[in-house]
Amino acid sequence: MTLPKLKRVLLKLSGEVLMGDQQYGIDPSFVAELAKEVKAAKDGGLEICLVIGGGNIFRGMAGAAKGMDRAQADYMGMLATVMNALAMQNALEQIGVPTRVQSAIEMDKVCEPVIRRRAERHLEKGRVVIFAAGVGAPYFTTDSGAALRAAEMRCDALLKGTSVDGVYNADPKQDPNAVRYDTVDYDTVLAGNLKVMDASAVALCRDNKIPIVVFSIRERGNLAAVLAGQGVQTIVR
Ligand code: UDP
Numbered sequence: 747m748t749l750p751k752l753k754r755v756l757l758k759l760s761g762e763v764l765m766g767d768q769q770y771g772i773d774p775s776f777v778a779e780l781a782k783e784v785k786a787a788k789d790g791g792l793e794i795c796l797v798i799g800g801g802n803i804f805r806g807m808a809g810a811a812k813g814m815d816r817a818q819a820d821y822m823g824m825l826a827t828v829m830n831a832l833a834m835q836n837a838l839e840q841i842g843v844p845t846r847v848q849s850a851i852e853m854d855k856v857c858e859p860v861i862r863r864r865a866e867r868h869l870e871k872g873r874v875v876i877f878a879a880g881v882g883a884p885y886f887t888t889d890s891g892a893a894l895r896a897a898e899m900r901c902d903a904l905l906k907g908t909s910v911d912g913v914y915n916a917d918p919k920q921d922p923n924a925v926r927y928d929t930v931d932y933d934t935v936l937a938g939n940l941k942v943m944d945a946s947a948v949a950l951c952r953d954n955k956i957p958i959v960v961f962s963i964r965e966r967g968n969l970a971a972v973l974a975g976q977g978v979q980t981i982v983r
Pocket residue numbers: 759760761762798799800801802804805806807819820821822823824825826827879880881882883884885886887888889890891
């Protein structure tokens with residue numbers, strides 16, 4: 747199954763891929779490698795919106811599990827995504843890719859607020875736009891933020907670059923017989939509670955007919971391969 751011709755995509759990267767081989771935080775050399783992958787995709791003619799998670803720094807659920815107020819912990823998680831966005835902006839601009847960060851939590855000293863028309867203009871001018879702070883509200887994740895921005899920016903696909911190479915019918919870490927889907931429909935993902943993105947993100951993509959491509963961003967060159975229809979991936983549609 748190949749994707750339709752892509753002009754504009756939203757690339758969602760889990761925060762954990764910014765850690766490289768570390769256990770926590772940001773590995774600038776790894777972020778630089780990711781930036782090269784993004785540049786290659788952009789040089790291939792794509793307009794690119796980026797959303798980066800915050801799990802390498804802080805997740806609200808983890809804070810709540812240790813007794814924090816959930817909403818407060820989620821705000822900390824959202825701030826973590828802004829740090830990751832700034833790290834990626836830095837890495838992209840160091841290799842000559844003009845980039846703007848737009849945050850759902852206004853922070854006018856460090857980045858722009860989310861303004862759709864302005865983001866459109868950035869893309870027209872060949873800039874990468876990184877959307878930070880998810881949807882700007884607690885009890886959501888950056889997956890939902892990615893689905894929302896993909897819909898708002900009318901992206902042709904949501905590419906989810908993570909540490910696994912697709913969607914399996916069971917957890918491959920627990921079940922050696924787990925099988926990876928090449929394609930799967932949204933409702934199967936939702937009914938089976940398959941680990942792709944959270945349900946609200948999948949439902950938003952379904953309702954707006956945005957295909958989700960799940961692939962491993964840890965292998966060098968894989969983003970380009972996926973875009974060329976040659977990579978290992980699962981397409982949810
Ligand atoms: N978060 C939030 N609202 C959003 C997006 C993110 O509250 O719209 C918080 C939430 O606590 C989440 C954290 O930010 O756990 C980091 O995002 P996420 O877990 O999605 O990062 P990823 O797993 O992709 O690294």
